[in-house]
Amino acid sequence: MKVYIPQIDSTVTCEAGCCQTIVIENQKVWCDILNDLADQSQGAEGKIVLSNEDKVLPMAKHAEMVSQFIPFDMNQKGLITKIVNRMQQRAIGEDYFLKMSTLVAEWEQLLLELSTEMTGHISFSKVNIESLIKAAGVEVENVYDNLGEKLLDYFELVQIYDHNKLFFLINLRSYLSDGEMEEFFEDVQNRGYTVLFIDAMEHPISKREHRIIVDADQCILC
Template sequence: MKIVNREWQRSIELKENIIHTIILENKQYFRECVRSLKLQHQGDEGLFIFSDGLKEISLAKYSYIITDLFNLDINNKKILTKIYTELMKYAVENCIELNTIQTHLLNYYENLIHSSSLELEYRDEFDIMGMLKLADFKINLISNNDLEKLIKYLKVLVELCGIKVIFIVGLHMHYTENEIKQLYKELCINKINIINIENRQYKNLSTVDYTEKVYIFDEENCEI
């Protein structure tokens, strides 16, 4: 898989054990790129092109951007939709268990009607999704460790939502070198592709296990 920007000469090849970091030293250009990338993830046209072989694939559908590492919404609409889709699939496939629940509910409704002095009626169509949403299913993210939260969030995006690459803004600014090394190790083990976007240069954290590939654009927006 590959990501290109129409204004850049270089392309980003997504490969195992390669971490990509883009340095945009011009602050105005940094803001413009991040803003444009966010809008493109919302479905707007943009400069970034995501492809797999010769086929262009949807950036909004198969990639994700994190701009606020202090506010990781692991139970956002995109993720919850996937959760309920998976639960719905399980419920339908296990129809015997579902039919038993439906029978008990309908019997309960009948008992309620008989216990009332009013002439009541009810809808006997069984809404599976409505029943599931009554439970208010969410991913449990109880942890005081910010790095653990981030790792779990990235895993959910890839494993549940089918995200193929994740853009992270300001990772090096908010985490220590040791924390980032630990994160990179987890990413490589779980085959998660990320692209860091930073405003200044940081120490290259390549090890024998992975390579951090850095792309630098200076104050004049020249590729170094």
């Protein structure tokens, strides 16, 4: 994937497994870029352009901006929706359809019994396989001792249940030690995730990292 950032008039190539970093020391440029990414992640239009093989991609579908790491909640709405949809697909397959249909019928019968002596004619219009799965409150494990491992597992879940995305990680270096960051870079390379690190200040550079610096005068240093 490629990201054209007009605020610095540069195109950044983000290949799978590549540890590409942009350090932005100019506060106005920093705010402009982050606001642009945040707006586009919510489906609004913006200036920054994401593309792949010369085809422009909608940012909201093909990228995620992560700027909150404490706490970082793996149970993002988009991911949980994808997991629930996958479960629903399996539930209507031949391996589970009979079991699920029986369970739904038993659930409806129980609800009817509960409402028998209640005032009014009570019906249940949403008793089906879909609502039964949603009612379970589907979640993924969200307790980790290591933030880096948590992020990597989240990337894996998105890759499996959704599709390959570009992750913009904002100021992650402020949360991981240099040693932890080196391990994180290595895992990103080995697992082939597509990540663009955006930082507001310089940290010790890794041998695995390719860095672009936009200084206070908006000069670009590679």
